[in-house]
Amino acid sequence: MKNSVRPKLVKEQIDFSEILQKIKACKATVAIMGMGYVGFPLAIATHKQGFSVLAFDIDKEKIKSLNAGKSYLNGIADADVKNMVATERFHATTDVQKLKEADALIMCVPTPLTKNREPDLSFVEATTAMIASQLRSGQLVVLESTTYPGTTDELIKPMLEATGLVCGKDFFLAYSPEREDPGNGYFSTHSIPKVVGADDKKSQKLAVALYNNIVSKAVLVSSAATAEAVKLTENIFRSINIALMNELKMVFTKMDIDVWEVIEAAKTKPFGFMPFYPGPGVGGHCIPLDPFYLTWKSREYGMPTRFIELAGQINERMPGYVITKVREGLDEHLRKGLNGSKILVLGIAYKKDVDDMRESPSLFIFERLLEYGAQVDYHDPLIPVIPHTREHDHLSGLKSVALSVATLANYDAVVIATDHSGVDYPLVVENSRLIIDTRNATAACKPKPYIVKA
Numbered sequence: 001m002k003n004s005v006r007p008k009l010v011k012e013q014i015d016f017s018e019i020l021q022k023i024k025a026c027k028a029t030v031a032i033m034g035m036g037y038v039g040f041p042l043a044i045a046t047h048k049q050g051f052s053v054l055a056f057d058i059d060k061e062k063i064k065s066l067n068a069g070k071s072y073l074n075g076i077a078d079a080d081v082k083n084m085v086a087t088e089r090f091h092a093t094t095d096v097q098k099l100k101e102a103d104a105l106i107m108c109v110p111t112p113l114t115k116n117r118e119p120d121l122s123f124v125e126a127t128t129a130m131i132a133s134q135l136r137s138g139q140l141v142v143l144e145s146t147t148y149p150g151t152t153d154e155l156i157k158p159m160l161e162a163t164g165l166v167c168g169k170d171f172f173l174a175y176s177p178e179r180e181d182p183g184n185g186y187f188s189t190h191s192i193p194k195v196v197g198a199d200d201k202k203s204q205k206l207a208v209a210l211y212n213n214i215v216s217k218a219v220l221v222s223s224a225a226t227a228e229a230v231k232l233t234e235n236i237f238r239s240i241n242i243a244l245m246n247e248l249k250m251v252f253t254k255m256d257i258d259v260w261e262v263i264e265a266a267k268t269k270p271f272g273f274m275p276f277y278p279g280p281g282v283g284g285h286c287i288p289l290d291p292f293y294l295t296w297k298s299r300e301y302g303m304p305t306r307f308i309e310l311a312g313q314i315n316e317r318m319p320g321y322v323i324t325k326v327r328e329g330l331d332e333h334l335r336k337g338l339n340g341s342k343i344l345v346l347g348i349a350y351k352k353d354v355d356d357m358r359e360s361p362s363l364f365i366f367e368r369l370l371e372y373g374a375q376v377d378y379h380d381p382l383i384p385v386i387p388h389t390r391e392h393d394h395l396s397g398l399k400s401v402a403l404s405v406a407t408l409a410n411y412d413a414v415v416i417a418t419d420h421s422g423v424d425y426p427l428v429v430e431n432s433r434l435i436i437d438t439r440n441a442t443a444a445c446k447p448k449p450y451i452v453k454a
Helices: 016-024 039-048 060-067 078-085 096-101 122-134 151-161 201-212 224-254 259-266 290-301 306-334 361-371 425-431
Strands: 029-033 052-056 090-093 104-107 140-143 172-175 194-197 218-221 342-346 375-379 413-416 435-437 451-453
Touching (some): 016 201, 029 039, 029 096, 029 122, 039 078, 052 096, 060 078, 060 090, 122 151, 140 151, 172 201, 194 224, 201 218, 224 259, 224 306, 290 306, 306 413, 306 451, 361 375
Parallel strands (some): 029 052, 052 090, 104 140, 194 218, 342 375, 342 413, 413 435, 435 451
16 A cells, blocks of 8 residues: 555645645635545535535545435435535545645544454555645645554554655644544534644644634644544443443343333432443444454553453343343243244344444344344334445345334334334334333333333
8 A cells, every 4th residue: 555655756845824824714625535424524514614625535426426415324414415515615526636636634434343353444544545645745634533542653644754745844644533423413513522633733733723613622632642542532431331231231130120220310310420321232333343443552562451352242242132132032922932933123223313334233133133043124214225234245135124013013023223213112012022122212112011121
């Protein structure tokens, strides 16, 4: 990847104060690379503040959709895209050469794990190589993708400096972790404060000026590595607390205590307690993956991360726990085994009210049910067809079944894996033979003996 960088450049004289003022005045062109769940809403927020936006992605279908004024993500309306496209300050492209036109370039690309649970920075490397091939004096480069501390300095900076331009003098480099929460109607990209870190003063000034104009507040930290650590800390905090609730759920269930009732009562304490909730596992691009970026990097320093890894193990075992509850429920209520039973998985997204399936525990539950010989379908109002995925591609193309009295009558059990708001849970409760509720979605319904909390 590094070999694709162009020959060293002849350096140009730049006026730093002019660049800074251009950003402060929202007159700069901002290229956002990667138009997914992070880059797409960031592009809209950046455009709304007056910047010219260059939306870049290698996916031609996404670019075609953007230029046509159409949204491909739930939660972003076509009207928002049309309003952006209607101005002269927006352009969507797959053309790498267009990156020269940008004053700031923000990378919003995936950072998955390999099969060996190690960081996969191939998308970051490829994107950095594209930037390096077009890099010019005076540009600001920012990474938003979640990664281990040191990535910006150890990977991105050398690739960009291979052009002959010097970081902090000829071009500028920073890290600002994304803080998107798909499906959260209370916080938008603009309203969430943004952490910014860079290793030189000029890069810090430019990055802070940029984000102060895009979001409600830029929070400066001392280095890019510190900002990288902030993002991991936020997600590790969630992973550990969710794992704690998952473990308490299993313990309290054995004691015939409803963990959901416990949490509701505990959160009335105005100090010293923050509610987290159990579930069938964890999903999305952050919580199942990000903690392992730190566990991997920590080995370089000879520091074990047992607490983080234990939380990961607990969360990873939850789909198996759900399967156990399905088997027990079928045996107790229907006197049937799992092999040959017809199961409906309710919700295939990783959390409520989003169309995002990345690392969804529902997919793991679906596969385990198939392995045990069950006949499995799913219903998800936001995902009509399961798209291609790296780990569950054999499920791609399966279609969501309609939810009705007649449909429910066909199944031995319904597994509520995602608690979408748009689902008629009273309909499910009144017309199902057995319900395995992993999200407490049936709490408002009249209690039934065949509702099993899992």
